[in-house]
Amino acid sequence: MLAADSVERTRQAERLAAAVRQAGELALSKFRTPLKSWTKGRYSPVCEADIASNELLRERLYGADGDVGWLSEESLDDPTRLQARRIWVVDPIDGTRAYIEGRPDWSISAALVEDGRPVAAAIFAPVKNEMFLAVAGRGATLNGSPIAASTGGLDAACIAGPAGYLRRLQAIDGSFVAHPKVHSLALRFARVAQGAIDAAFASGNSHDWDLAAADLLVHEAGGALTSFTGQLLIYNQTNPVHAPLVAAGRDRHAALIDLVRSQQITS
Numbered sequence: 001m002l003a004a005d006s007v008e009r010t011r012q013a014e015r016l017a018a019a020v021r022q023a024g025e026l027a028l029s030k031f032r033t034p035l036k037s038w039t040k041g042r043y044s045p046v047c048e049a050d051i052a053s054n055e056l057l058r059e060r061l062y063g064a065d066g067d068v069g070w071l072s073e074e075s076l077d078d079p080t081r082l083q084a085r086r087i088w089v090v091d092p093i094d095g096t097r098a099y100i101e102g103r104p105d106w107s108i109s110a111a112l113v114e115d116g117r118p119v120a121a122a123i124f125a126p127v128k129n130e131m132f133l134a135v136a137g138r139g140a141t142l143n144g145s146p147i148a149a150s151t152g153g154l155d156a157a158c159i160a161g162p163a164g165y166l167r168r169l170q171a172i173d174g175s176f177v178a179h180p181k182v183h184s185l186a187l188r189f190a191r192v193a194q195g196a197i198d199a200a201f202a203s204g205n206s207h208d209w210d211l212a213a214a215d216l217l218v219h220e221a222g223g224a225l226t227s228f229t230g231q232l233l234i235y236n237q238t239n240p241v242h243a244p245l246v247a248a249g250r251d252r253h254a255a256l257i258d259l260v261r262s263q264q265i266t267s
Contacts, residue, residue: 006137012112013120013135019060023053024108024126027093031127032102045096050074053092057110061088068112071240073209079238086114087236091209094123095184104128109186111212116234121213123190132190132217140193140220149223149249150195154259157252160188161201168265189214192247193221199248199256208240214247224253228260 030049037047054074062070069084071077073091081087088110093099095106104127112120119136132147134140140147159166160179169176179197182188185206191197193214202210211225212235218225225247226232233242246256259265 006135009112009119009135010138013122013133015061016110016112016120016122017131017133019057020108020110020122020124021131022060023056023092024124026056027053027099027106027108028126031099035100037100045100046074047093047096047100049099050093050096053108054090057088057090057092057108061090061110069236071208071236073207081236082238084236086112089113089118089208089212089235091186094186094210098183103183105183105187107184107187107190109184109209109213111216113208113212113235116236117232118212118216118235121216123186123213123217125184125187125190132193132213134193134213134216134220136216136220138220140217142194147194147221149192149218149221150198150252151249152198152252154252154255157198157248159199159201160191160197162203165201165203165265168263169259172259172263185210186214189225189247190217192223192225193217195221199246199252201247202242202245204242204244206242206245208235208242211235211242211245218247223247223249226253226257228257228265230257 027049035047040046069081069087071089091109094109099106108124111118121134123132132142156175158177158179166178188200192200215225227243
């Protein structure tokens with residue numbers, strides 16, 4: 001990476017962290033208060049705090065950078081983003097259902113994606129005041145301290161993910177420990193980067209905004225987040241939806257990829 005690129009990405013990460021913290025503080029001020037909420041599509045909940053957080057992030061990030069595209073869960077998809085080399089990918093509240101129900105495991109997640117891969121990322125968990133940051137090639141931190149994915153194999157690994165996946169894994173090897181559900185997918189993978197969870201799965205149908213920030217965090221923390229076939233995720237595609245995923249430290253990740261292939265766990 002050229003030195004100029006590194007400086008620019010660090011600058012963007014600082015802007016990103018400030019904006020994500022502001023959005024988190026705004027959402028926290030409305031947490032556990034009466035809110036209007038509704039459902040989009042068939043089952044996805046939305047509340048007025050999602051919209052307020054989205055507007056703040058759009059103003060702080062997209063509004064100040066006209067040459068960078070925008071993709072957010074709570075914005076209409078603008079196809080001109082596909083021509084952008086760089087794009088902000090944002091989930092203004094990841095884990096809205098938990099947020100509405102007054103549970104703490106929700107987060108604000110945002111990343112700068114360049115040529116299909118994240119280069120700067122921030123995930124903020126306001127209830128615990130946890131700020132996860134990463135810059136490509138510069139490592140990952142939690143509240144300013146370096147973090148690293150846990151090492152080791154599959155024996156007694158603590159794994160988070162959809163209940164169906166965990167049941168199938170425990171049927172194969174009863175030594176797995178199922179971690180309590182983390183409703184924010186971004187935060188679930190951030191916990192892998194932190195080393196608080198050894199591995200995590202996501203079912204199919206997760207979106208760019210759920211994943212881009214956590215993807216960079218996991219890789220900068222020495223782990224891997226890929227599809228079940230071991231492929232890296234490419235962002236800012238026409239359809240920003242992804243296949244089932246697994247994240248873990250690299251040795252454990254490789255072992256889990258072998259396991260899901262051998263057991264034909266594909267969905």
